Amino acid sequence: MGEERLKFSLEEVYVPLDLMERQRDTMFEVQAGIDGQGDEIGAQTLGDLDLDRLLDRLVTNSEPNRIGIIGEPGSGKTTCLQKVAAGLLDLQLLPIWISLADLQGKTLEDYLLQDWLKLATRQIAIAPQLQQDFASQFEGGKVWLLLDAVDEMAIDASIALTSIDRQLRGWIGSAHVILTCRSNVWDSGKNALENFSTYRNLSLSDGDRGSPDRVQQFIQGWFRTQPNLGENLSTELAQPQYQRLRDAIKNPLRLALLCRYWLLTQGKLPSTKASLYRQFTDTIYAWKQDRFPTSLAQRQQLNSALGKLALQALSLESPGEPQARVRFRLHEHTV
Template sequence: MSSWQNFLVSLLSRPPYILSPTEIAVVLAKFPDEDEKHIKTDKAVAEQATQENNLPPNSETVSKHMRTLYTERLSQREARQDVPSLKGKRGQARDSVFVAWLKHKYLEWQESQGLATSSSGATDIEIDWREVCRAMLESKRELASNLFTSGMEITFKLDDIQVPLGLIKRPKKVQHQKDVSPDKGSQVYREVEEKEKITPIEYKDFCQQVLANQKSYKNNGKHLTIIGEPGAGKTTQLFKIADWVLDETEDLPIWISLGVVGAKPLQEYLLKDWLRDAAGKLDAAPPEWVEQLEQHLKDGRVWLLLDGADEMQVADPLGKLAEFLRVPLLKNVRVVLTCRLNLWDAAGNALSEFDTYKMLDFSYGDGKNPDQVKQFIDKWFGNPSPALPYKDWLIR
């Protein structure tokens, strides 16, 4: 439970109040924090009911418990000496007076517990942010693994199945100022392609040069894009980068699947949706979590790993991302984005300042280059599994 929830249980389960477990559960749900703006309606409280949380499943019962709290529990002689008068107040007005009193008692409780508070009043609780990020990352990794191996009973690690892939650094495309006749269009396109500087780079060199030493073509490794065709391994590479951040730095990799973000501003999604899930809450993350994450963002400790720009379901995904990343709170974060090739190469790319790396195709082996296709299949089916009969068929 959060510091606020611990306080409520401590206060309301002892004399002179002595609320029942159900009454305490109702108060916890109705007043999720000390902010008056977050007070829940009785209907919203009932909608949270499960067999485990002691909440009544209908709003009328919730309202009955709140009336009991106000007219009986807080009206006892011993309680009236401490609780402000609620006489003549109803509904939201009564709730507001009650939560204001709770906030005052909360500050007293914090002092009695020896808990330091910040200037904003949020308790400085200990949050292991790297473990939080690791847990959120593992949930995404498990989902991706299930999509790959559902029904095949295959288990694997990324290093077991990923054949090292080269990355291509791509300069900005040449823009032709003059009109080009249709009959010469394909010729011009070939000339542009031939002038591109293609630099294959091994993954270990990419980690050392770009991620660790921040040496890149355009922006010192701060904003990177990995592009490629569907199934080229972009998401796998992003998982590898997340693991590198956890293993080689003290920073915080935050994985965001852009398909669920849509048109919602990235900052809003991060501080509300992602943080709520990371804190394991149903409605909103505790204020302490929000404050600490905002500070980590300002300090530049966060890597935003944004997967699937092409899945955002908005008219101009790259333009939206450029807009989202311009907010002051995100100016110090490092960003690694994955995107399909066709979207990234479209005209008017709003993220052209990103350093761009392209996934290379697997080689089939030609005497000079290894047969990466066979290597991949061997590693994927390296362990006995019901899918093993497919191995020889795939190699052929």
């Protein structure tokens, strides 16, 4: 099947995610689920608070907003931030998107005044007056900095959070700031951004307890041009033996990979978590073959090396502080 059948706009496959507002100075527990994921206890659940309502709340705030959107890998943090950007544009505000991995050691100020302005204006050199006019937009409270993926900065987690905090000073500090970060990085130790209001992406709802069936909505959007395929997948997923799989695909990335796999193979669903992740791995390789060409031998070597790296990471964990010392970085736009 051609790649042209696998291209979507954000609106075609986007489904709203519920958000949970985390209370400051509160110890959070996690109800164990698949892969240790779950919902936090002791936080205020915002239920069906969607991004439009959240934006309505934020834009009426007279002080610069400081918002953190956190979650597990593949939980939809970047997509959520993209929807925020679209909403801000609709309100004729000025969102500035920065993928923090692109800083490459530069400060936010240097990146904004040089790299970002050059891209935005398509100019080779930026005149001082243009830089001053640009800074005045910040000072007028018109700018919203959307900082994606603190966890993808090429520095230690605690240093990354502290670095962001120190850079949100002066004229840049007048901007509203919304950033995304993986939960394990945000909670890895003393957080210099603890003054941020923090929202956590919840898993996709599946219609349980009267909640909207976001999983089904996503499947319908993915197979919008081939509805029979989507119905067949939903019917297969409803079988009792796939309960753990249904839990796993409440993660948007996993659900996207499953839909991709089903579209390409129209095969039988995996019966174990191991086979599920093996198929997900094969699906990612095939999906990104045009950007990152790999042979079968290279894939096998890469899988072996990643397995050894994972074991090494586990052996380096501090007692009582899992993932505090070792982190993996995988750009979300890669997958």
